[in-house]
Amino acid sequence: MSAQLQTLAVEPHNTAARQPWKEICAASIGNALEFYDLLIYGYFAIIIGKLFFPADSETTSLLLSVGTFGISFVMRPLGAIMLGSYADRAGRKPSLTLSITIMMIGTGMIAFAPTYAQIGIASPIIIIVARMLQGFSTGGEFGAATAYMVEHADGKRRGFFASWQLSTQGLATVLAAGISALLSYTLTDAQLSDWGWRLAFAFGLLVGPVGLYIRNQIDETPEFKKVKAIKAERSPLRTVLLHETTNLLLGIGVVSGATAFNYVHKLYMPTYALKQLHIPATSSFLGAMITGVVLMITAPIFGAMSDRFGRFRVLSIALMLIGLTSYPLFLILNTWPTVTTLIAVQFLVGLLIAACLGPIPAMLSDIFPTTSRGTGLALSYNFSVTIFGGFAPLLVTWMISATDNKMAPSFYVMATSAISVIAVLALAQRMKRRPQS
Template structure:
């Protein structure tokens, strides 16, 4: 497949201007991920306030189901905002997506609970999550295309800041979870404490919007002739690459959302205190924030698929032993060790992933292709990960069920990566 970007000498050193470009593209992804992480971390509290049921398990399942339902909007957002980005530009799509994300976050932050407004509360929560899902559907593709096109010969490093920003927000959200769960009483947490992270998230939005209105369009997109029908071109001419991109994303999204689910897993299945569970997550956030740019840089030097294949094989071989050890030793130290294990291997896989996805599609349809592939995979395999894992634990009666899910995801992505190498991408 011809890719005009390969002929464009647009490589740039990492200067102060480069950091502004990285910040402008990554900050929206940071806000998106922060809200997702906060919702997942406070799932138990939210389940009591918005989805009361006769059984605590049913209440939690409803909450996690709502977490997953919002992901049904991602493919729609991917199509609408992805096509918009390929026709109007990356900057225009990035600005629109941040406005939508702020709207969803505001609704969650101020939504009255079930005891105050009855069924309107869970319906409102679902609506807010759906708005966020629509926004997130276009955010990843637009931001990744923007970063990848800014410096084509350093795609790995620049695009990896998508993953690094997730690490930063995981770290911040986990900090909120740890501090709030250890300093507030259960009554205070349910009354107002759970809203604090979402109110904090609202502070990021205006900053992100301002920064994005001040950036220039990517030189690569400006130099490329627009596709009149990017969606039709993608679906008609790039079917295999769409399928490969979706399959490669599987392990990245499953491992990411497994980390998101770990505090709930630690509390409900292992009996680890909430404050300890959130503290362990901090380890993963630090690893992701520091490790993603390193993994992206190494992929520029040594190839994306080589690094990602190594990480996928490690997940396949070591996931079950890791969870077996944690189940046998449900302590804070073991939790830290497992989070470190998941974080290092996950970031070795996820760091080069955005750049690899950008290289699977030509400039004219890059955002459309990436957005559709990424969000379909995230919707099916990522958004419902907490729900699926909870169901697997219940159905199998085994606390090792999360390892089964990640092993299947690893096997699927290994097959896809081998095919990606076969068609000539490194």
């Protein structure tokens, strides 16, 4: 029985006879929705700070707002543990359906939350609870969705199909930045602060039922069905923590540089462009849209490259480029703080994000067996995102304020990219020594 399980873990189900686009769409749409909600909160952090976290200082208000953004990431590991384990015990489909339902509840709470001026202290509490629900949901989404994608894919094209999850993050960025830019352009500042920002959250709330319907129509993965028929994993969390500890820690390290770069250069950039470069809000969102378009188009290309040339080779080169370019990118932005410069920089940012995040889902899937893959994926990704990404906007906002140095965010990105390069090299050596069945 153990030999059968090991074989299934290293020999993925072969679906070469057909292309699993229906399954990829089902897994991706929820991921796109969750990332859209994440970005929208970050893009409207300044307005949310004023409405729900009023303070004497505008900087303090912004810090409270982005701090609440980070609070949702504290819930990610819990979501990873509970929903990831649920995906390994009950199946990928039930976990995916549950995660998108929880996300819709959190989004609805934010969209209709009364402001501090209306109900006082209860207002920020509602926002905090909503963000915690969203964080819990997102914590389980990555593991179940990625496992679902790779277990429907041909073993030789796992990188390509898993990378579509990142491509839909690019689509979410385009939608979030596009809607934010449209609202900023068509509404006055007073209208945007009064009710306009709620429209952005309402859009995400409308997409949710579509994703829920699609996920209810999909089948469980053949690979999971086969493993469950042999032996169901009773405690996937215990298995990962006791028997896959090294892989888990290295997986966290691998994701750290990519996620720090992603959250600093993409999610935080509209706020940085507005507050530090004094670029109009509409133009700052345009830069984020460019990043999203590039990520959406090129993530599958880098995923396919990882299938052909190897995940470790593609990822290590991309991470080294991130470490080398982060400071020059911020230097260029501060030397020539124009919309044209912002668009050019964000184009390159999108390319680098795709080069890093494109191969990562399949890489993490490769290092965990089917019986605990959902848990292993969820924990490694979400612990890293929580530690290095979730509080990145808060950290870099504080760094700029404390040092009065607009280049401070680049130092954070360089440090985390160095950690990732070391982790990738160590994991590559470990995988070479792993016995094959």
